[in-house]
Amino acid sequence: MLTPQEIAQRQRAVEDALASQRLEGLEPDAQALHQMQQYVQGHVELADIVAMFSRRVGNGEVHV
Structure with a gap:
């Protein structure tokens, strides 16, 4: 669980x-x-977001 300072x-x-x-x-x-x-809420980490975004790009859902 994140502290209020970490969330901020x-x-x-x-x-x-x-x-x-x-x-x-x-x-x-x-x-x-x-x-x-x-x-922000601590449910995922940055590495998770990068992986999810990479999958979306690979699937053609997002164009960069």
């Missing part, structure tokens, strides 16, 4: 990542946003 740190990291993407003109889809919130 993860939330800031996600907000920073989203801001960076949006500055580049990109908007993550609903599934990516959901996965990011799962990370």
